[in-house]
Amino acid sequence: MMLKHFLFSVLFAFTALTSMVQASSAPEPAVAVEEKVYESKTVVELLESFFQTTGINAMINTKDGVKGGHGEELTHFAQGWGRVIMFAIVFLLFYLAIAKGFEPLLLLPIAFGGLLANIPIANMTGPDGMLGIIYSMGIANQFFPLLIFMGVGAMTDFGPLLSNPKTALLGGAAQFGIFGSLVGAAALSQYTGMVDFTLKQCSAISIIGGADGPTSIFIASALAPELLGAIAVAAYSYMALVPVIQPPIMKALTTVEERRIVMKSTRKVNSLEKLIFPLIVVVMIALILPDAAPLMGAFALGNFAKESGVVDRLSNEMQNSLINIVTIFLGLGVGSKLAAEQFLIAETIGIMIIGLLAFAAGTAAGVIMAQLMNKFSKADPINPLIGAAGVSAVPMAARVASKVGSEARPGNILLMHAMGPNVAGVIGSAVAAGVLLSIFK
Template sequence: MKFKHLLLSVLFAFMALSTSVQATPANDASVAPVAEESEYESKTIPQLLESFFETTGLNAMLNPQDGVKNGHGEEMSIFAQSWGKLIMFVIIFILFYLAVAKGFEPLLLLPIAFGGLLANIPIANMTGDHGMLGIIYNMGIANEFFPLLIFMGVGAMTDFGPLLSNPKTALLGGAAQFGIFGSLVGAAALSQYTGMVDFTLQQTAAISIIGGADGPTSIFIASALAPELLGAIAVAAYSYMALVPVIQPPIMRALTTKAERQIVMKNTRKVNKLEKLIFPLIVIMMIVLILPDAAPLMGAFAFGNFAKESGVVDRLSNEMQNSLINVVTIFLGLGVGSKLASDSFLVAETMGIMVIGLLAFSAGTASGVLMAKLMNKLSKEPINPLIGAAGVSAVPMSARVVSKVGSEEKPGNILLMHAMGPNVAGVIGSAVAAGVLLSIFK
C-alpha cells in the first residue's frame, strides 16, 4: 500500500511539474504564432485528464459530433463516426479471419483489411492527403499506376505454354467474360427498375468488371470510371477471388454431368520456345490494331511476359515477379484498404456492389462451363467442361480449383495444365473487355 502511495505521489508531482514547465514557455510563445489559437491556460490534473479523454478514440466513437470531417474534408455522419466504425471493425476482423485462418487470398486480403483498420481509426485521419494511407492512395491508385505494375509482375509469372499448346481453349476465357457484360445488364436493370440503388452507366460498368475476376483490372477500371466506388469494388473483387474455391465448385457441379466431369483430356503438345517468345508481341500487335484502349493493361502484361520469355533479362523478370510485385501488393492493399473507412464503405451502394459482383462472378463461371460443354460436343478431342470455369481470370486459383474438382471426380485426372489455358486467356479476355468499356466512355 505504502509503495503505491509513494508511486502515485511521485507521479502526481511529476505531472504537476511538467504542466508548470510547459505552461511557462507556452505563455511566452503564444505571442508570436497564430493568433487564433487559444492561449494555453494552466490546467489542473482533472482538467488535463478530461481534455485528454476528449482526444481519445473512445470519446470520438461514444460522443459523435456533427461536423467532424474525414481525411478528405467531408463531413461524416453520426452513424459513420460511431456504430459505423464498430461495424467496420467487425468486417475487418472477419477479413483477417478469412485471410489468416482460412488462407483466402491472404496476400491481398490482409493488407487491405489492415489498411481498413487504420482508415477507421478516429481522429487520426490517415486517409487524408497527408495521412499514410492517403499518400499511398494518391501515389499509385488514384492514377491507376499500381494495377499496371501488378499486371507486369503477373505477365512475368505467366506461362502461356498451356494456351499455346491448345489454342482453342482461349475461347473459354472469352466466354467467361459474359460475367462482366451479363452483370452490366443486371446492374443497369437493378438501378433502372428497382430504384434500390442509383448507379450511372459508368458505375455499372465499373462494378460489372468484377465478373472478370481480375483484381488489378477491377481497380484499374474503377479508378478510371467510378473512383467513388473503388473501395467496395476492390474489396468485392478480391473477396470473390479469394472465395473462388467456395463459389465455383457448386456451379461447376450443377452444370455438368458426372460423366463429363470425368473426361480425361489428351496430353498437350510441346510448345516451341520461339512461340512463347513471339506470343506477347502478337498480343501487342493485336492491341495496336484493334483495341488501343487496352494498351496500358496489356502493354504491362506483355512486357512482363516478354522479359520472362526472352531469357536474357532474368534479373529484370525476377525483379518483376518477386520484389516489385510484393512491394506494389503492399501498397495496393493498404491503398485500397483506405477506402474501407466507415463513411465511404457503409453505404447502400456497397451492398449492391457485393450482390452484383457475386452475380457477375457466378455468371462468368457458368458461361465458361457452358461454353466448354458446347466445345466438348463439337470438338473431336474431348474437353472436360470443368476447365471452362477457369476462364474467369483469377490466376492461378481457379485453375487449381478446376484441377481439384476434377481429381475428386476421378482420382489421377490432372486438369491443371489444361485449365491454365483458359485461365490465362481469361486474363487477356478481361483486359480486352476492360478496354472495350473504357473505349465506350471516352
C-alpha cells in the same frame, strides 16, 4: 456519465504517475505545459481538454461539422457506430485472411488499411495522411495495379495456351460474367430502387466478374473511385471463394460423362513461340483496343522479360520484390476506402450480390462454351470443366477444374489444360476492361 468519470479517474491516475516519474528526472515539468497551451490551466482542465482529443470522445460525442478525409461532412453514424461496425468488419477480414487463408496477401493489408482509416481524428485518409498519400500516389492514377500486372505477366506461362490455342475462347466466354452482371447491376438499380448506380458505377462493379484483382482496381479507380473499397473487397473475397462457388455450378451444368473426358496431352511448345506471343498481344492491342494498352502492355512486358531468358534479374525482381512492395501499398491504399462513411452504404450490399452473380455467370458461360465447342468439332474433345477456369483467378480456378475432374475420373489431370483458358481469361478480362474504358471516353 459514469463512464466519463471512470475514464477521468483512470487517466488522472496514469498522468499523476507519469508526472511523478517525469518530476524525478526533469525538474521543471511546468515549463513544458506552459509552452504547449500558453496559459495556465489546472490539472483537471488539462485532463478535460485531453479527453476532448481522445478517440473515445470523438466516437461517443459525435458532432456536426466534423470533416472526413476528403473534406466532406461526416454523419453522426459514420463518426460513432459506423466506425465500430467497420472495426468488426475489419476483424472479420483478418479472420478470413489468417484463419481461413482467403487471399491473405491482399486481404490482410486491405483490412489493416481499413482499421487505420477508421481511426477518429487522426484523419489518415486525408491528403496529408499516410493512407491518403499512398492512395493518391498509386491508386488514384491506377499505377499500382499496372505494376502488379507486370509481375503477374512475369509469373505467367503461356505454354498451355499456345499448345492448344482454341481453349482461349473459353477464357473469352467466361467474360460473360462481366457483361452479364453489368446488366444485372443496371436492372438492380432500375427496378428495385435499393441502390442508385450510374452506368459508370455499374461497369466498375461488373468487372468483379473478371475475377482479376488488379483489373478490378484499375477500372474501379478510373470509373467509380467512390466504390473502390467495396469492389476490391468483393473481388478478392470472391476470388478466395472460387473453390466454394464454382464446383456446384460446374457439376450442375455437366454430366458425369462430360466430366470424365480425357484430353489429349499437350504438345511441347517451341520457346520461340512463347517469346513472340507477348509481342503479338501488344501489336493486337495497339491495332484494336489501345484503351487496354496500359494493362496489357505491363502484362506483356513482364512476360517478355521472363521468356527472353536474358534478363532474369529483371524478371525475378518483377515476380518477387516489386510485386510484394506494390502489394503492400495497394492493400493499404484500397483499405483507405474502407472508412465507414464510404463503405457502410446500401451500395456495398448491392456490390456483394452482383459480384457473386458475376462469378457464377462467368463460370457457367465458360462451361457452356466448352460444351458448344464440343458440339461443333468432334476431334480432340474438351473437358467442359476447364471452361470454368476461363474466369481468370489464376491459378485457383484451374486447380478447381482439375480437382473436380479428378473426382469424376481419378488420375485425370486437367491442370495443364485448364491453365490455357485460365491465362486467356486474364487477357479476356483486360480486353473487356478496355472496352468498358473506351465506352466512357
